[in-house]
Amino acid sequence: MNIICIAAHPDDTELQCAGTLARYAKEGHNVTIAVFTDGSMGDLVIKPAELTAMRKQEAKNAADVIGAHFIWGGIVDEHVFTDLESRRRMIDILREADPDVIFTHAPNDYHPDHKYVSQLVFDSYFQKGLPSMPNQNLPACRFGQSQLYYMDNLCGIGFNPTEYVDITETFETKKEMLACHISQAAAFEDMANTDMMAMIEIQSRFRGLAAGCKYAEGFTRVDAYQRGLTRRILP
Ligand SMILES: [Zn+2]
Numbered sequence: 618m619n620i621i622c623i624a625a626h627p628d629d630t631e632l633q634c635a636g637t638l639a640r641y642a643k644e645g646h647n648v649t650i651a652v653f654t655d656g657s658m659g660d661l662v663i664k665p666a667e668l669t670a671m672r673k674q675e676a677k678n679a680a681d682v683i684g685a686h687f688i689w690g691g692i693v694d695e696h697v698f699t700d701l702e703s704r705r706r707m708i709d710i711l712r713e714a715d716p717d718v719i720f721t722h723a724p725n726d727y728h729p730d731h732k733y734v735s736q737l738v739f740d741s742y743f744q745k746g747l748p749s750m751p752n753q754n755l756p757a758c759r760f761g762q763s764q765l766y767y768m769d770n771l772c773g774i775g776f777n778p779t780e781y782v783d784i785t786e787t788f789e790t791k792k793e794m795l796a797c798h799i800s801q802a803a804a805f806e807d808m809a810n811t812d813m814m815a816m817i818e819i820q821s822r823f824r825g826l827a828a829g830c831k832y833a834e835g836f837t838r839v840d841a842y843q844r845g846l847t848r849r850i851l852p
Pocket residue numbers: 625626629728731
């Protein structure tokens with residue numbers, strides 16, 4: 618299968634979905650990590666151009682850990698809107714990955730970029746397979762419904778998983794991927810007085826306790842017409 622996680626910022630995927638993606642990769646599936654924005658606002662001191670270059674490399678390094686295909690959306694950080702241009706960009710990203718399974722933020726996430734990326738994915742994941750969509754850069758991928766899952770948010774506030782993936786065996790890989798985001802470990806300290814690695818250890822353990830394993834990531838499935846209702850396709 619082709620799997621994509623598309624998130625607003627570099628590090629969002631590693632925080633919420635990397636253990637699951639590592640499991641897919643281990644099982645031989647094709648994994649894509651797409652970052653919609655350039656992450657250029659994610660520091661109080663480092664200037665946007667320099668920060669963008671740093672974060673792009675950090676995100677690429679994280680994707681390389683599991684051999685994932687990497688897509689850089691390049692939208693300016695904190696400037697995601699559900700306009701036509703953004704929707705076209707999202708459709709092209711999804712076409713490049715041609716996914717069977719899509720992970721993205723939940724619509725009730727705390728960050729506006731996350732909410733709008735979630736909406737853009739929802740607005741684009743059927744349209745990616747329509748051959749006559751105007752003004753797209755890439756041709757339509759396979760027609761049909763992908764299965765869409767929403768992922769957890771920081772500290773799981775207001776998010777109630779309905780499905781879990783046991784990431785006990787890939788938790789070290791998740792930490793390795795997250796550790797690639799060196800700039801963000803510092804930013805979490807500076808902007809939120811938070812140890813990023815400790816936070817994700819606790820959250821993964823907490824989800825694991827709920828699921829009956831050591832470490833887990835939690836998701837909710839988008840239940841809709843003909844969208845994967847007959848089978849579980851999470852690892
Ligand atoms: Zn984010």
